[in-house]
Amino acid sequence: MQSELKVSGRVAQYQNLLQLIGESTTGTARDGLPLKASHARSIVNCHRLAEAYKEQSRVAFITEQFPTELTFAFEALPWNIESMSTMLAQSLDVDRIFQLTQERSVSRDLCSFLRGPYGMMLADCYPRPDVVLTNDQPCEGLAKVIYWSGQRYNVPVIPLHTPNTCDEGSVQYVAKQLQRVMSDLERVFGVQLNPDSLRASVHWSNEARLYYNKTINILRQHKLPGVSRELQEIFGMNYFGARQNVQVCKALYEEAVELTNAEPVKATRVLWIGQVPEESHEVLRHMGKNVEILYWAPLWHANSIVLDEDNPFRSMAERAIQYHWNAERMGADLERICDDFAVDAFFIASVWGCRNMMGLSPMIRDIAIRRKLKYLIINIDLVDRNNYAFNHVKNRVDAFLELVQ
Amino acid sequence: MNREQAISNAAQGVIDIHRNRFDLWRAARGPKAGYLSIDTPEEILLAAGVVPFRMTGESESDTIDACARLSTNYCSYVLSCLGEGLASVYDFADVVIFTDSCDMRKRLAETWTRELKTTAYFVDLPNDASNISKEYFTERLRKLIEFLERRYRCTITDDALRRAIALCSTSRKLIRRMYEYKKRDIQMLTGMEYVEVVKAATTGLKEIFNERMIPLLEALEAAVPTAGPKRPRVMISGSYFDHAGIIEVIEKAGADLVCEDISNGIKYCEGQIEPDGDPVAAIASYYLERNTSARRLEASLRVRHMLDLMREYRAGSLIYYALKFCDTNLHDYPYVLQRFKDEKIPVLFLESERNGGNIEGAKTRIQTFIESRMF
Numbered sequence: 001m002q003s004e005l006k007v008s009g010r011v012a013q014y015q016n017l018l019q020l021i022g023e024s025t026t027g028t029a030r031d032g033l034p035l036k037a038s039h040a041r042s043i044v045n046c047h048r049l050a051e052a053y054k055e056q057s058r059v060a061f062i063t064e065q066f067p068t069e070l071t072f073a074f075e076a077l078p079w080n081i082e083s084m085s086t087m088l089a090q091s092l093d094v095d096r097i098f099q100l101t102q103e104r105s106v107s108r109d110l111c112s113f114l115r116g117p118y119g120m121m122l123a124d125c126y127p128r129p130d131v132v133l134t135n136d137q138p139c140e141g142l143a144k145v146i147y148w149s150g151q152r153y154n155v156p157v158i159p160l161h162t163p164n165t166c167d168e169g170s171v172q173y174v175a176k177q178l179q180r181v182m183s184d185l186e187r188v189f190g191v192q193l194n195p196d197s198l199r200a201s202v203h204w205s206n207e208a209r210l211y212y213n214k215t216i217n218i219l220r221q222h223k224l225p226g227v228s229r230e231l232q233e234i235f236g237m238n239y240f241g242a243r244q245n246v247q248v249c250k251a252l253y254e255e256a257v258e259l260t261n262a263e264p265v266k267a268t269r270v271l272w273i274g275q276v277p278e279e280s281h282e283v284l285r286h287m288g289k290n291v292e293i294l295y296w297a298p299l300w301h302a303n304s305i306v307l308d309e310d311n312p313f314r315s316m317a318e319r320a321i322q323y324h325w326n327a328e329r330m331g332a333d334l335e336r337i338c339d340d341f342a343v344d345a346f347f348i349a350s351v352w353g354c355r356n357m358m359g360l361s362p363m364i365r366d367i368a369i370r371r372k373l374k375y376l377i378i379n380i381d382l383v384d385r386n387n388y389a390f391n392h393v394k395n396r397v398d399a400f401l402e403l404v405q
Numbered sequence: 406m407n408r409e410q411a412i413s414n415a416a417q418g419v420i421d422i423h424r425n426r427f428d429l430w431r432a433a434r435g436p437k438a439g440y441l442s443i444d445t446p447e448e449i450l451l452a453a454g455v456v457p458f459r460m461t462g463e464s465e466s467d468t469i470d471a472c473a474r475l476s477t478n479y480c481s482y483v484l485s486c487l488g489e490g491l492a493s494v495y496d497f498a499d500v501v502i503f504t505d506s507c508d509m510r511k512r513l514a515e516t517w518t519r520e521l522k523t524t525a526y527f528v529d530l531p532n533d534a535s536n537i538s539k540e541y542f543t544e545r546l547r548k549l550i551e552f553l554e555r556r557y558r559c560t561i562t563d564d565a566l567r568r569a570i571a572l573c574s575t576s577r578k579l580i581r582r583m584y585e586y587k588k589r590d591i592q593m594l595t596g597m598e599y600v601e602v603v604k605a606a607t608t609g610l611k612e613i614f615n616e617r618m619i620p621l622l623e624a625l626e627a628a629v630p631t632a633g634p635k636r637p638r639v640m641i642s643g644s645y646f647d648h649a650g651i652i653e654v655i656e657k658a659g660a661d662l663v664c665e666d667i668s669n670g671i672k673y674c675e676g677q678i679e680p681d682g683d684p685v686a687a688i689a690s691y692y693l694e695r696n697t698s699a700r701r702l703e704a705s706l707r708v709r710h711m712l713d714l715m716r717e718y719r720a721g722s723l724i725y726y727a728l729k730f731c732d733t734n735l736h737d738y739p740y741v742l743q744r745f746k747d748e749k750i751p752v753l754f755l756e757s758e759r760n761g762g763n764i765e766g767a768k769t770r771i772q773t774f775i776e777s778r779m780f
Binding site: 105110114141151173359361 | 727736
């Protein structure tokens, strides 16, 4: 099928990754890690990266907001193909990655957040998965890419479909699929699920969520530099179900409490809506000097759903549907976020190739107009520099910043 | 009247259903329901006494307003359908049914709900055909039935559903029979005429369609295989497609378009609904099993189906057509290309807009591709 594509051992795949990083030509300047909690997260990230490349590790490819509690119940490391690519884009030569995708006839009109992982797999830089868990959250494109990864590595693909409608029938449908995923994973790993392992991973997930949501609550009253970004990182990392993630979330919460004692920040609060680039990205750095950036996705209602530790499938199903992109639900949730967090303006990042964000932008614009909030919709590519130049957007960003301050 | 003339006249009789559809819809009894995807269960709408018609986006090439409400970087079929809605082209329709056929159509359904007066109804559609998915889709269809019963104060009985299934199955069977002639080298109709016949079937005017298909098939039955040197046999697959200019270029370059593996082609009429048992479950099962479009998660299943069609129709090469920004088809393309390369089948990738008038660039590529198949 993908016969001419090489699949190396994990040690060699790790070497491939190091080679790409070593050849990096982007040389992005980094501001350093602003929070102590970021160090805790970095340590967990380094650890999981190192573990995933060990031959004996169980690795499951997943997509955004996949219920990772399920993989931890099987002691399998979830490898979020999209966020890993975004994270690694900070330090490696993404142009080379995109070149590989173009050589394979992958259209440049597709979202660069999807072409990134595609290229990483073509470069044989990701650890070979034992199983691929597909999900159409947040988009069908991601489901397509991750399905292809199953073909590329010739490993089992276990699908999960999330419907758009949120009602009892849909919740039951997803819950049944989740139960089937567990049976399929038993077959893939050749072990029976230990109910205590699932209970434990759900428990760690809830405990981490508790600290995560307490941190979010602090942001309702306080403008704390770096905290929203750290929440975004935790959201994107999607490591819920791992015990270490509790420590990451707790460290952030404790630091956020400490920060509330510092001199209050008076910056205008801008809600960043849409995909988020890596933290050293020039648009972020430029905006960060002028306003406080609050990230949208970590504040979504779905993040606050507590899982049932004894029978988690139903609550996981409900959470999966709530995460699914839907204009009506997202609009209502956005109104709540505006009320709760005293948002002053919207920065709507409409990433080239993200049809969902493009299609939702007019609805978000309407909310901004109704609430008399300043907004900027900007077409941008946050990963592929062939589609974007900072100078082209800087004028508009500056005009927006002048308006909101 | 000679044989060719008889076939042409009979074909025109069918195609006229599509060409005169607006007049025919206005004259037809019962409420009208628009839809975009061939995954929409027409049987249920017909059983409710509704005329289900496919929106083609043909009436509105100006998509400026639609772009403002969705995005300029959107599939032009989706944009032109929204353009039609904004231009009140379908004001006579009572409802528009959307299925979860792709992310852009999902966003279109939401935009339609916000911006337009015509009621929109959304049907979730699983992207595989597992038992869990079939059970869920059956339940979704029952919800659609409840919606229609409430809206039209009617009861959709199992008998009414079976009658509608029989009506639609007849239409599909007739189109499949028409496609049989392509396999037998009887190329009496152009590729565009095939597309327009299928479009006529999706107007929802099933009785008229079935009636007019009979003389066409009788005329084709009397035809003999086309004489002369063998022409390259080409199959087309991909996005929503009805581009007369592209078909014309293919045929004028000396090839026969032997299979249209698209929603306006063979995809519409494949398979059959099992008439026994629970009709709603049978409809749900049919639509999920039939789906071999890019919407389906399992691209491998789609490619297997494409290769089967290539063999069935003895096609020697493939034109893979993607509308600009049609993500699902763009995502599948590298995989399709690789699998076809493995089978040593040449593939031409074509990308264009729904209403793209200037096809000179594509023309050169198509001609080169076809000529390379000739010698």
